[in-house]
Amino acid sequence: MKIGLVSDSHGGTGALDLMLSRPEARGIKLWLFAGDVALDGEYLDMVTPENVEVIKVAGNNDWPGTSLPDYETLDVAGHTILLTHGHIFGVNFGRQKLAQAAQDVGADIAVYGHTHVAEYTEIAGITVLNPGSVSRPRDERAGSFMVLDLVPEKKPVVNLYRL
Structure with a gap:
């Protein structure tokens, strides 16, 4: 299953439009929006196909005033994903708490944002992914997003794309 990962749009719906226009975004069946700004997640929901x-x-940056949860756990294509923005797990100071939280809920993949820096690493058997910021990156000049290909009982395939 092809899954899009995006975070930290901060009102940059134009960056979301550019992301969706990229060939790499075609065929995505599920988008995971890792926060900042909640209304952008709603916008993404509006402009993607119904299916x-x-x-x-x-x-x-969504607090207070949103009913969105701080994290979600979902089962997709034989994998369990912990989706969070990351600030509640102190990701600015390391990814250990995030990896532990993923282990605690039985996840093999943790997706987060917050740092605006793209990352793909393994911590204690957990695939830890940050798509960076689609509109305000701190690691490059161009925004970024990730595409995650999941197949049951296989290691995730991860690709990072710059706008």
Whole structure:
């Protein structure tokens, strides 16, 4: 299953439009929006086809005033994913708490945002992914998103794309 990962749009719906226009975004069946700004997650939900689900979590810039959860756990294509913005797990100071939270809920993949820096790493058997910021990156000049290909009982295939 092809899953899109996006975070930290901060009102940059134009960056979301550009992301969706990319060939790499075609065929995505599920988008995971890792927060900041909740209304952008709603926008993404509006502009994707009806058969494409968008799962959203709140970021630190979404409080107060959103009913989105701080994290979601979902089972997809034989994998369990913990989706969060990351601020509640202190990701600015390391990914250990996030990896532990993923282990605690039985997830093999953790997706987060918050740092605006793309990352793909393994911690204690957990695939830890940050798609970076689609509109305000801190690691490059161009925004980014990830595409995650999941097949049951196989290691996830992850690709990072710059706008």
